[in-house]
Amino acid sequence: MSQERKAIMVKGLRKRYESVKAVDGISFQVEAGELFGMVGPNGSGKTTTIECIEGLRQPDEGQVRVLDLDPWQEAYELRERTGIQLQSANLPRRMRVEEALDLFASFYRHPSDWHPLLEGLGLGDKRRAFFSQLSGGQKQRLFVALALINQPELVFLDELTTGLDPRARHAIWDLVRGIREQGTTVFLTTHFMDEAERLCDRVAILDHGRIIALDTPANLVSQLGMATRIAFQVNDHTGSAQKDGGSESSAAVFDAARIGVIDGVQRVEQEADQVLVYGQGAGLVGAVVTTLETNGVPFLNLRTEQADLEDVFLKLTGREIDN
Numbered sequence: 001m002s003q004e005r006k007a008i009m010v011k012g013l014r015k016r017y018e019s020v021k022a023v024d025g026i027s028f029q030v031e032a033g034e035l036f037g038m039v040g041p042n043g044s045g046k047t048t049t050i051e052c053i054e055g056l057r058q059p060d061e062g063q064v065r066v067l068d069l070d071p072w073q074e075a076y077e078l079r080e081r082t083g084i085q086l087q088s089a090n091l092p093r094r095m096r097v098e099e100a101l102d103l104f105a106s107f108y109r110h111p112s113d114w115h116p117l118l119e120g121l122g123l124g125d126k127r128r129a130f131f132s133q134l135s136g137g138q139k140q141r142l143f144v145a146l147a148l149i150n151q152p153e154l155v156f157l158d159e160l161t162t163g164l165d166p167r168a169r170h171a172i173w174d175l176v177r178g179i180r181e182q183g184t185t186v187f188l189t190t191h192f193m194d195e196a197e198r199l200c201d202r203v204a205i206l207d208h209g210r211i212i213a214l215d216t217p218a219n220l221v222s223q224l225g226m227a228t229r230i231a232f233q234v235n236d237h238t239g240s241a242q243k244d245g246g247s248e249s250s251a252a253v254f255d256a257a258r259i260g261v262i263d264g265v266q267r268v269e270q271e272a273d274q275v276l277v278y279g280q281g282a283g284l285v286g287a288v289v290t291t292l293e294t295n296g297v298p299f300l301n302l303r304t305e306q307a308d309l310e311d312v313f314l315k316l317t318g319r320e321i322d323n
Contacts, residue, residue: 013062024209037200083147093132137168193309226307
């Protein structure tokens, strides 16, 4: 892709706070129209990185170009073309929703009409409400409206769903997808791996100020070769004769070896009537089910657990992400 289509270009970015290397020489690019995610635990350098890109913090070293502008030297022009939703965003308790929108619209040369924007975000009936009267999810939607009021080409969303309940999180996710579908480039930082996996085209994983992996969520999982886990329950008394009204029936005994030879199976574990099968391959689950049915082995409660970004992070860093 040509350089003109790069929304963000970062090369050798470094930022230090006394003895702490908050950002330690990272480089990456974001394509125009992309929904790009940066994930990592608290203290990994996500917020410092996004603030350097936005022009809110000056890096110690490195090059940053945003929409082909220098965010530090050309900050005013960049503000007109970008939207920012900050992690620590807040408003006065007694400020009404419409007052906040009018205020932010006055900051830009070409603001959009915020009335349809507010309706589209599900806040049309809250325009006269005080900020203190909004729920957590409604406040986040208002912050997104403020970030979009200048019709930006690129919008930054920092820890957008922290502190929200599951229903509000899913509503915000739908909102973010809608922003991207309208052609706006989205740069999302989060420490929720499921959020990044569901929303982002590509994800950069940060740890201790460095990018330790960058790819699509699917590729990040598949490249590490992490196994699918299939769990099910078998009757640990199978094989014994059972009498029912004078008739005798027999069920096949579960034999782990029959599962172990299936292509893609890495190992089989059994404890009493609980069985775990680890392996890889698109047809793995179907092959396991077919083998059980072909050999007459009854089973219950079959479920699969796929590797995800949180598994990737744990394998790369050796520690769980701290939510």
